[in-house]
Amino acid sequence: MTRLKADARHSVRLTLNGKPVQSEAEPRMLLSDFLRHQIGATGTHVGCEHGVCGACTIVVDGMLTRSCLTLAAQVDGCEIQTVEGLAPSADRLGVLQQAFRRNHALQCGFCTAGILMSLDHYLARNPAPTEAEIRDLLSGHLCRCTGYTPIIQAALEAAAQLASSKKETSDA
Amino acid sequence: MLQAVKSANPGSGDEPWVGRSIERVEDAALLSGHGRFIDDLGVQPGTLHATILRSPHAHADVLSIDVEAAKRLPGVAAILIGSDVKAVTTSLVVGVKAPVECWPIAMDRVRYVGEPVAVIVASDRARAEDAAELVNVEYRPRAAVVDPLGTLSPGAPLLHDGFPGNLASDRHFSYGDPEKAFADAPHRFSIDIKYPRSSCTPIETYGVVASHDAGEDAFEVLANFQGPFSIHTVIARALKVPGNRLRLRTPPDSGGSFGVKQGVFPYIVLIAAAARVTGRPVKWIEDRLEHLTASVSATNRATTLAAAVATDGKILALDWDQVEDCGAHLRAPEPATLYRMHGNLTGAYDIRHVKIRNRVVVTNKTPTGLNRGFGGPQVYFALERLVQRIAIVLGLDPLDVIKRNLIDAGAFPYRTATGALLDSGDYQEAITRAVEQGRLAELRAKRDEVQARGGLYGIGFTAVVEPSVSNMGYITTVLTAAERRKAGPKNGAQATATVGLDPVGSVTVHVASVPQGQGHRTVLSQVVADVFGLQPKDIRVNTEIDTAKDAWSIASGNYASRFAAAVAGTAKVAAERVAGRLARIAASQLNVEAADIVFARGFVSSKHNPENRIAFSRVAALSHWSPGSLPDDAVQTIRETVFWTPPELTPPDEDDRINSSLCHGFIFDFCGVEIDRTTLETRIDRYVTMHDCGTILHPGMVDGQIRGGFAQALGAALYEEYAYAEDGSFLTGTFADYLLPTTTEVPEPEIIHMETPSPFTPLGAKGVGEGNCMSTPVCIANAVADALGVADVTLPLVPARLAEMVRRAEPPPPAGGAAAAPVREGDRRLRGEGQASVQGAPEQVWAMLLDPDTLQSVIPGCQRVDRITDTHFRADVTLGIGPVSGRYRADVELFDLDPPRAVTVRGGATGALGFGKAEGRITLAPDGSGGTKLTYSYDAAIGGKVASIGGRLLDGATRVIIGQFFTALARKAGGGSATGGGFSLFAVLTKLVSLFGGRR
Missing domain, CATH: 3.90.1170.50 (Aldehyde oxidase/xanthine dehydrogenase, a/b hammerhead)
Structure with missing residues (x-):
């Protein structure tokens, strides 16, 4: 096992939304702080720093991860996806993002990044979710503005749309 | 489930944008991680x-x-x-x-x-x-005091010399002739309420x-x-x-x-x-622990409300006694929470005689401040619980009692007894529609059905007037008329909006409304687009504020649900002012009268001859490029700032009547709840909420405000409380302790609308953001009271509290074993006892206990032990509980020494993570085979950070630490012998006090 010196900064390299990035972190630095303050990927937000609110949720090597409960040093060499990687291009939103906008599924938008990451990850593996499944999945996210139902609605709409576009593709 | 949001069609250019649920301009950035929150912005190097x-x-x-x-x-x-x-x-x-x-x-x-x-x-x-x-x-x-009534008792510890008896303000008010009304009334009802502390806890700190x-x-x-x-x-x-x-x-x-x-x-x-x-x-x-512990909170309030009531349920007079707990300091703008509702203390009811005593007290809790609902939840909880009580005792239907007391539809604008001028409404019609569209009959049938099979099901009702656009002068009602005369008048609610046209004729709007997610930029683009005949995408809106450069006033900001009613209206006024000047310019260029000018589809045209037109951008740019071409009577159209304040918002009068808010929406809620007989968990079966917030500017956002307020109110009703131990320790410092509702708890409310425009606002709109925070907690409480058949309910309605109401308090578990157990719900006092066997005679073990060197090596995380006297020690230890570890300084003394048989140990510890005190008694006895049998018991309590965040981990942590101690002791004493040979009273107690200090 690699031992890191507590008072030194160590190089951390990772792949962020498909692109290599590198910076330095003390062993105690949280991944959320590393992404935000060292890399400048400020789309991932920090709401509680104890793993309950879900705002900082990202995907690390294919697994949903609370970046506030992960050390930067732990993800050296990992592949990371964050909210900045969801849109197909800078001026266009993805299907899930569009569904959020259509359904007024966000107000302040602070918790939204984590919710989008959880849903994006889940819908890729569960193309036909029920409302109960979506509610269960998102019970690990706190939102104070919306009362949640527009988020559930957006998720179900996006799932349906993704499924039908996939079907069209395979039919073609 | 979700009601469909009417999505906007790309407009033909003619029908207004206001009133449509267009997509929000704010969303693209927020959805792709490009929001610009304060911690996302860079700082100057060297910060x-x-x-x-x-x-x-x-x-x-x-x-x-x-x-x-x-x-x-x-x-x-x-x-x-x-x-x-x-x-x-x-x-x-x-x-x-x-x-x-x-x-x-x-x-x-x-x-x-x-x-x-x-x-x-x-x-x-x-x-x-x-x-x-x-x-x-x-x-x-x-000594600390946390209860608002306790703080007024004669022996209570005093917080500030300048607040004798912890009383910061005590005012009596009387409107009409309440004494006579009470004397003459056939019935008098009274209710005592303790409204708890909670907060809407934004996810960004x-x-x-x-x-x-x-x-x-x-x-x-x-x-x-x-x-x-x-x-x-x-x-x-x-x-x-x-x-x-x-x-x-x-x-x-x-x-x-x-x-x-x-x-x-x-x-x-x-x-x-x-x-x-x-x-x-x-x-x-700020971090989350800081936020929950010490940012701000809504006030908790102790209220006694009495009503003089006629036999038919008509309320003739109210007598309010409110004791408002503002925490440790009276911070601006407090005691505003108490006075925000002053004009509305009769709710939706026509009650002409009101007596009020308002006391503001200080306690050892976090100072209070603004929180969605702001005074409304506290008032309506008392008023609407009392209405239900009146109905039950008089054998009437609660809904009939509500209806009997409503302000008449023909009475608007209606001046309440305490001074509010209710702008508009038709409460009877709203209730009729809600009962029908919300299918109340179904709920009643459901209640009968569930009750018939032995289940617990109840229905609650609430009627609420939702004030919005606060009068900046209402807070001066806390002063006497004489004090107010001395201080000078305070009133009004200045809103500001600036509309600017740049050299290519594109439109920029600035307001000082400081949104936090409400979509102000989108709505303003709709409002201004309508005035100029443009599309919302043509209007750029900036809602940042810079007090050095922008137009602002004391009422600027985002509170009191003032955006739709005041700010959006002011933007309309500003745009119309610019449009009026543009019309004169266009009229001179098109050779028509200004009255013949119309703004539509990006052009300024003649109404009579639409072909006679000029592009909006061309007229709009003229002031920049050719001011000399402006007609003589036209002034510049580059930028117009409007300040708007409604004349209705006057200062309190000599008799303390105050129009505390400009607009008054109406809400009528009812819900059915089912309570599980075994777990006593409350489930919302169906929640219906009728809103009349005047003209609706953006239906999607209005429903968003209602849903969001409803979810927060559901939390306040069922889960959330900023809990304090009796010593003032804060107990809910994490989101694992302060529970917010999640997707699995929040149902979709059935929202019904009615639109009675406000005659006092430019767009006819009223505020809508806070209503459910006022109506929903008491509506759910009324339903729970109905289900359980109880007279008193206290929020939050957690199962443990309902169990106390239904089954009375549980007896404490029998003592015994090594397990530490909280002695009381909601308190971090811990008590426990246990036994251990170690090798070595009691005399030998006793000697080890008093030896600092042994202790230092045996206590996990111990940096040093100093012996002050033979029976007084100090130690530095580092201790981890769950995710938090910290250094503590422990101070321990031994009493009642009975060597080598027994000793009492008492001590305290402090550190960055908390403090506390503990006491324990340890006895040593020969175990009959050369070893020593130790029996210990302790009683400890903790305060500070560890109490706020580690509470639920403490029982387990205690066992782990005691276990660690024995392991270390066995290792230390082992040298040759098989299993240890000493036991440190001091070490155990040091660890314990580090963990659970606290006064006794």
Whole structure:
């Protein structure tokens, strides 16, 4: 096992939304702080720093991860996806993002990044979710503005749309 | 489930944009991670970072603060304690006339858990936090009081000399002839309420970046402050500069506020003071523990409400006795929570005789401030619980009692007994529609059905008037008429909006409304597009505020649900003013009368001859390129700023009548709840909420406000409470302890609308953001009371509380075993006992107990042990509980020594993570085979951070630590013998007091 010196900064390299990035972190630095303050990927937000609110949720090597409960040093060499990687291009939103906008599924938008990451990850593996499944999945996210139902609605709409576009593709 | 949001079709250009649920302009950036919240923005190179050391005690004298070790840490720039802050600031103003001060940091005494004690400023946050751990504060605890009625009792500890008896204000009011009404009435009903503390807890915490220009003695502050900007005057005064030397800006995005971010202002003073002392920019981002513990909270309130009632349920008079708990300091704008509803103390009812006693008290809890609903939840909980009580006792249907008392539809505008001018409404029609569209009959059938099969099902009703657009003068109702005359009149609600046209004729709007997610930019683009005949995408809206450059006034900001009614209306007025001038310019160019001009589809045209037209952008740009071409009677169209304040918002009159708000929406809610007989969990079966908020500007956003308020209110009703132990320890410092509702708890409310425009606002709109925070907690409580058949219910309606109501309190579990168990629900006192066997005779074990060297090596995490006397020890230990570890200094004394048989150990410990005291008795007895049998019992309690965040981990942690001790002891004593041979009373107690100190 690699031992890191507590008072030194160590190089951390990772792949962020498909692109290599590198910076330095003390062993105690949280991944959320590393992404935000060292890399400048400020789309991932920090709401509680104890793993309950879900705002900082990202995907690390294919697994949903609370970046506030992960050390930067732990993800050296990992592949990371964050909210900045969801849109197909800078001026266009993805299907899930569009569904959020259509359904007024966000107000302040602070918790939204984590919710989008959880849903994006889940819908890729569960193309036909029920409302109960979506509610269960998102019970690990706190939102104070919306009362949640527009988020559930957006998720179900996006799932349906993704499924039908996939079907069209395979039919073609 | 979800009601469909009517999506906008791309307009033909003719039908208005206002009233349509267009997609929000804010969303693209927020959905792709490009929001610009305060911590997303860069700072100037060299900016320092602050952390705040806070009091673990609810009430204590600060005897000394030793910052020397902390200052020596590399990267530490400065450490400010009370005296350093006092040297560069003055006290915050206090909202009542009393000789008290209110500082943003403790001076020589702390009065609530979480009160700032030192600000540590360093090159980065982590180093600042390292240094904070090395600051040594010596406290002498005082008795604390947390109950609003308890604080008024004669023996209660006093918080401020200037508030004798902990009473900050005591006012009596009388409207009509309540004495006679009560004397003549056939019935008198009374209800006692204790409304708990909660908060809407935005997911983004507070943030401040401040700098000071010593040359000009001017501050620049960026903060996610939400207003009201009357607070700007408070901050500037505290920083000892005129207003024009405090430039306060807000970031483009703010992660929710719900009133709460008004409470950032004391930290603006603190961080600005740190910037001045260090000569460098200083940044501070609050963490969640700080936020829950010490940011701000809604007030908790003890209310006794009595009603004089006729036999048919008609309420003839009300008698309010409200005791408002504002926490440890009366911070601006408090006691506003109490007076915000002053004009509305009769709710939706026609009651002409009202008597009020309003007391404001201080307790050892976090100071209070703005929070969604702001005074409404506290008032309506009492009023609507009482209405239900009246109905039950008189054998009437609660809905009939509500209807019997409603203000008549023909009576608007209606002046309430206490002074509010209710602008418009038709409450009877709203209820009729809600009952029908919300299918009340179905709920009643469901109740019968569930009750028939032995289930618990209840229905609750609430009728609420939702005030919006606060009168900036209502708070002066706390003063007597004579005091008000001396202070000068305060009233109004200035809203501002600026509409600008640039040299290519595109339109920019600026308002001082400081949204935190409400979509103001989208709605303003609709409002202004309608005036100019453009599309919303043609209008760019900026809602950031910069007090050095923008138009603003004391009422600016986002609170009192004032956006739709006041701010959007003001933007309309500003746009119309510009449009009027453009019409004159266009008229001269098109050779028509100005009255013939119409703005549509991007053109300014003649109504009679639409072909006679000119592009909007061309007319709009003229003032820039060719002011000489303007007709003689036209002035520039480059920029127009409008200040709008409604004349209805007058100061309190000589008889203390106050029109506390401009607009008054109406809400009628009913719901069915089912309570599980076994778990006593409350499930909302169906919730119906009827809203009349006047003209609706954006249906999707209105429903969004209703759903969001409903979810927060559901939390307040069922889960959320800022809980304090009796000693003032704060018990809910994490989101695992302070439970917010999640997707699995929040159902979709059935929302029904009715639109009765307000005659007092430019767009006919009223506020809608806070209503469900007022109506929903009591509606659910009424349903639960109906289901359980109980007279008194207290929020939050957690199963444990319902169990106490239904089954009475559970007896404590029998003592025994080594397990530590909380002795009381909601309190971090712990008691336990256990046994252990170690090798070695009692005499041998006894000697080890009193030997510091043995102890130091045996106690896990022990850095040093000093023997002060033979029976008095001090030790430094590092201890981890769950995710938090910290250093503690323990002080332990031995009493009642009976060597080698028994000893009583008593001690206390303090550290960055908390404090406390414990006492234990340990007995040693020969086990018959050469070893010693130890029996121990302890009684301990903790306070401070570890109580707030580690509470639920403590039982397990206790066992682990005791286990660790025995393992270490066995290892230490092992040298040759098989299983250890000593036991340290002192060590166990040191660990215990480190964990669970606390006064006894």
